Amino acid sequence: MVVMDNIARSARLVAAIAVLMFVAACAQTKPDLAGGNVPPGTGQDFVVNVGDRVFFNEDQSTLTTQARATLDKQAQWLNRYGQYTITLEGHADERGTRQYNLALGARRANAARDYLVAQGVAPTRVKTISFGKERPVAVCNNDSCWSQNRRAVTVINNATN
């Protein structure tokens, strides 16, 4: 039964990965599939089915087309679940100086905030904070990592998960 167990576990894993990849590709079209175990309106729902982060070009705080699409979905979700407040965390990659990156991260968080507010999210629900280059999520030494670190992350503050 050990073999069977392993196969079963692997199958589950593959399925989970496939779902994740699928979700990443077109999250809004498949809430049922992806969110099979994710209750709607939870913090997990927001992360998995909406997408909690947007990315920026080097030394930029302009929202890309992709970033605006993600923020549109975030705004829809936030407008639907009005009980939540959020913190927008702005981040920079490591290829800048510390003080400037604090301001750059703030600029990014602010750009995302302004966009959400323009889509109807009440400003009183939104707080921003910058971490500059202090909290990277990817640590390799090239732009595949640095591009993941140049981000604004929408954190649901009072989520029940």
Add this chain to the structure above:
Amino acid sequence: MNLSRAVVVSGTAIFSPVLALPRFAGSLALMMILLVTPFCSLPARALIEIDITQGQVEPLPIALPDFSAEGGGTDVAADMTAVIAADLRRSGLFKPLDPAAFIQKNMSVNTTPRFGDWRTIGAQALVSGSVTRQSDGRLRAEFRLWDVFASEQMLGQQFYTTPENWRRLAHIIADAIYERLTGEKGYFDTRIVFVDETGPKDNRVKRLAIMDQDGANVRYLTRGDELVLTPRFSPTSQEITYMSYSGSDPSVYLLNIETGQREIVGNFPGMTFAPRFSPDGQSVVMSLQQGGNANIFKMDLRSRRTTRLTNTAAIDTSPSYSPDGRQIVFESDRGGSQQLYVMGANGGNAQRISFGPGRYSTPVWSPRGDLIAFTKMHQGRFMIGVMKPDGKGERILTEGYHNEGPAWSPNGRVLVFFRDTPGANGGPQVWTVDLTGYNEQRIDSPAFASDPSWSPLID
């Protein structure tokens, strides 16, 4: 100078309160007496001296035989000599000679040097000394600095202190030798505050820490449960200003490193960062983030009054005063990319001073006033450089994958900065480079270390 006159300096004048650490508890009294020498009837003339205005300096060969240990229990005599030699060597201006080559053995402060023996091994300067543990438990340290070619004493001093102070005393002696031979103030009896970094790169724990300028006596000032950045020494008190994430907004704080007392600087609506003291220690200048813009504000620490110094839709940050307090250099991307600007201390009339290729950041004005040091980024390289306050005469002192955040030694001769290494296992370490661009030295630290800031000279 009449060397027959003994000068006694009171302990409190020499020792700053920062030394009221546990290791110095109750031991602040230190006396310095200029040694009267029986060997020297003539006024000492500086026959040997180092010209440190040149680009690259040939280090001065100096002999530092171990100080003699008198009175038993003075195990620190050799250690003190080693600390003095290490200070002088690290400055790049001196070459301590190998003791194995010494012909005259068993030197003490009262030994008459056989100058021919020291000339033979190429010494130009000689330091002899003794350390005595007195019956009252105190340490007496004496030294003489000799001009080997002139066969003359150049300097003689005597100190009394408690044994725990031996390391500090060694730095004081090294400063005295440095000053006598270079004509400039030393910087060895100083400390560096920095950020200690531990843990993985994506979850670093950062603590404020302080160490002697040679990396010894590391002490932690915060516990690591809050993110802390960019500590800067007060030029006049035992305080640092730094940025912390302990409150709802990341903000600038003051920390008394003697008492541990901490307070927030001002009550600003938003993140404050990049703090630095004014030269009189009475104000802190910093950035306030407002939406997408950062502007520079000043807070008077006595009146608590805040003053806005810049007002642009840009990132204005990293302000640093000129030593006369009349001007402020800062970085701004108001022209499209990070560049350096100089404005009056009350704001207004900012003039761009950096025009080379690349981006310029973290300017800091030399305590001598003649130069501004900065971080420069160009084509993926991070450099430390200096330029004159009018932007002319730019020189890059070091460059590589990532060099950042220069800070000046109190004599304006050396820059301390951090150098980061790439990748998941990479991390910053603190380095120094002197104004010539030669003589890079890494300062040992227990873990990764960043954001160094040098203490002022202690009077």
